[in-house]
Amino acid sequence: xxxxxxxxxxxxxxxxxxxxxxxxxxxxxxxxxxxxxxxxxxxxxxxxxxxxxxxxxxxxxxxxxxxxxxxxxxxxxxxxxxxxxxxxxxxxxxxxxxxxxxxxxxxxxxxxxxxxxxxxxxxxxxxxxxxxxxxxxxxxxxxxxxxxxxxxxxxxxxxxxxxxxxxxxxxxxxxxxxxxxxxxxxxxxxxxxxxxxxxxxxxxxxxxxxxxxxxxxxxxxxxxxxxxxxxxxxxxxxxxxxxxxxxxxxxxxxxxxxxxxxxxxxxxxxxxxxxxxxxxxxxxxxxxxxxxxxxxxxxxxxxxxxxxxxxxxxxxxxxxxxxxxxxxxxxxxxxxxxxxxxxxxxxxxxxxxxxxxxxxxxxxxxxxxxxxxxxxxxxxxxxxxxxxxxxxxxxxxxxxxxxxxxxxxxxxxxxxxxxxxxxxxxxxxxxxxxxxxxxxxxx
Amino acid sequence: xxxxxxxxxxxxxxxxxxxxxxxxxxxxxxxxxxxxxxxxxxxxxxxxxxxxxxxxxxxxxxxxxxxxxxxxxxxxxxxxxxxxxxxxxxxxxxxxxxxxxxxxxxxxxxxxxxxxxxxxxxxxxxxxxxxxxxxxxxxxxxxxxxx
Numbered sequence: 001x002x003x004x005x006x007x008x009x010x011x012x013x014x015x016x017x018x019x020x021x022x023x024x025x026x027x028x029x030x031x032x033x034x035x036x037x038x039x040x041x042x043x044x045x046x047x048x049x050x051x052x053x054x055x056x057x058x059x060x061x062x063x064x065x066x067x068x069x070x071x072x073x074x075x076x077x078x079x080x081x082x083x084x085x086x087x088x089x090x091x092x093x094x095x096x097x098x099x100x101x102x103x104x105x106x107x108x109x110x111x112x113x114x115x116x117x118x119x120x121x122x123x124x125x126x127x128x129x130x131x132x133x134x135x136x137x138x139x140x141x142x143x144x145x146x147x148x149x150x151x152x153x154x155x156x157x158x159x160x161x162x163x164x165x166x167x168x169x170x171x172x173x174x175x176x177x178x179x180x181x182x183x184x185x186x187x188x189x190x191x192x193x194x195x196x197x198x199x200x201x202x203x204x205x206x207x208x209x210x211x212x213x214x215x216x217x218x219x220x221x222x223x224x225x226x227x228x229x230x231x232x233x234x235x236x237x238x239x240x241x242x243x244x245x246x247x248x249x250x251x252x253x254x255x256x257x258x259x260x261x262x263x264x265x266x267x268x269x270x271x272x273x274x275x276x277x278x279x280x281x282x283x284x285x286x287x288x289x290x291x292x293x294x295x296x297x298x299x300x301x302x303x304x305x306x307x308x309x310x311x312x313x314x315x316x317x318x319x320x321x322x323x324x325x326x327x328x329x330x331x332x333x334x335x336x337x338x339x340x341x342x343x344x345x346x347x348x349x350x351x352x353x354x355x356x357x358x359x360x361x362x363x364x365x366x367x368x369x370x371x372x373x374x375x376x377x378x379x380x381x382x383x384x385x386x387x388x389x390x391x392x393x394x395x396x397x398x399x400x401x402x403x404x405x406x407x408x409x410x411x412x413x414x415x416x417x418x419x420x421x422x423x424x425x426x427x428x429x430x431x432x433x434x435x436x437x438x439x440x441x442x443x
Numbered sequence: 444x445x446x447x448x449x450x451x452x453x454x455x456x457x458x459x460x461x462x463x464x465x466x467x468x469x470x471x472x473x474x475x476x477x478x479x480x481x482x483x484x485x486x487x488x489x490x491x492x493x494x495x496x497x498x499x500x501x502x503x504x505x506x507x508x509x510x511x512x513x514x515x516x517x518x519x520x521x522x523x524x525x526x527x528x529x530x531x532x533x534x535x536x537x538x539x540x541x542x543x544x545x546x547x548x549x550x551x552x553x554x555x556x557x558x559x560x561x562x563x564x565x566x567x568x569x570x571x572x573x574x575x576x577x578x579x580x581x582x583x584x585x586x587x588x589x590x
Contacts, residue, residue, distance in 0.1 A: 048549060099468075288484070395567050406578055407579075409580045428583070432576065436575060
């Protein structure tokens with residue numbers, strides 16, 4: 001399938017180039033985000049009746065993992081409200097053309113942090129406390145507020161969107177999985193960028209801001225670090241930026257060689273497996289351990305969580321590829337071949353989320369009418385009873401997602417193995433074993 | 444041509460694995476009774492097996508707050524007050540594996556208070572693993588034939 005340039009359609013191009021449609025969505029999102037913080041802090045402590053839990057961890061999560069990431073990649077980042085207040089503060093403006101003088105410290109993020117290790121750590125921190133975070137409104141409120149303030153703080157110290165690019169726990173995995181999405185932002189003609197004076201897409205101009213994600217669009221070869229903010233479409237004086245529809249997982253044809261990205265794939269794969277067992281499994285002792293933060297059982301849970309992600313899964317993977325010898329180092333082979341885990345991990349999350357979302361989606365209807373759990377009945381649905389949805393379709397849908405993910409991963413493994421000239425079989429066997437384990441946990 | 448034939452064979456094998464009826468051991472339906480304790484946020488025991496056609500009696504006793512038990516797909520439920528028992532009776536006429544879960548908000552981890560009922564053999568799991576194996580085989584064969 002060839003690429004289709006969506007920005008050739010005047011309506012799409014105008015909508016992306018104008019700041020107003022995006023601003024309108026931003027404002028709605030920001031209001032929703034602030035309301036989620038307030039609901040978490042002042043609403044009912046009963047999670048299933050609180051807007052912060054129901055709309056963040058059920059509604060938003062469902063949209064993010066089942067729709068936004070698989071089909072739009074970093075589409076969520078394009079409308080995420082978290083960086084907005086910090087960015088407005090950093091620029092000293094909401095919409096007006098940029099002032100060249102920096103308003104704050106405007107430092108460059110130190111080189112040692114210019115990778116996604118901090119995002120890996122921030123995700124794991126939340127993951128270890130996820131049983132509490134997913135179920136306790138005030139903790140969700142505090143975490144959402146902390147992310148907002150962290151983004152503001154980093155915007156006053158560092159240039160551009162340092163929080164999104166290097167710290168956001170959600171942005172890390174969205175970036176990883178955005179490589180599988182059938183949407184991309186790319187330049188049309190490389191030569192135009194080479195000869196372009198001033199590189200306004202990166203440095204900014206009167207037409208708009210330099211890339212908030214610290215990316216030079218002329219060098220974009222994958223979606224991972226492009227936040228789809230559309231700023232470069234506005235600043236490019238040569239109309240050389242396109243948003244394309246493309247085949248799924250086009251970016252994975254050229255495997256990454258970065259260890260931070262490789263471990264991100266393991267973190268996400270391992271977390272999905274662990275959550276499927278702990279949260280959706282029938283074993284109460286695991287749930288107790290995950291929920292009772294600070295207890296001895298929780299420390300064992302946390303140690304096991306980290307050991308599975310950083311030791312068990314990578315070690316088994318390494319053992320598998322140990323004999324696939326070629327001129328590349330083991331580290332390079334490890335990083336390249338772990339690309340195959342990206343579609344597998346995404347589909348693990350889809351299968352896990354289907355179960356969680358379909359059984360809890362009916363809480364959304366009640367929370368719409370009574371978002372704070374204070375006895376309101378705004379739309380007459382406050383007393384809607386809990387009812388799981390489509391449970392008879394759940395197992396087939398999960399099988400479809402997991403087996404589909406396995407096929408997708410096996411194909412990716414073949415491509416990645418072809419690039420580094422080794423056999424894909426050990427990686428495919430690894431993916432098959434992981435898929436069988438996930439099937440056993442979910443079905 | 445060979446690729447198309449292989450693909451067709453794999454699709455047919457996949458359909459067989461997914462849908463072919465499996466022999467069901469002829470076991471006369473029985474009445475089965477289970478004593479389940481429900482406490483924040485687990486059932487004890489949390490897994491139980493019955494045969495297809497069995498009449499299942501679940502005596503649910505809540506050990507702390509109000510708890511419920513809802514069986515996915517069977518769409519039957521029960522609630523038990525603290526320290527009290529309640530009984531749910533249904534005929535396990537659908538084979539497979541089903542989650543049962545608390546249907547009364549009982550605390551923070553309520554959405555994850557889950558148990559597992561298996562009626563007969565969990566064939567869907569084995570079929571799914573079979574499909575996964577076939578899928579891997581299919582990818583490998585298609586690659587070899589293209590090469």
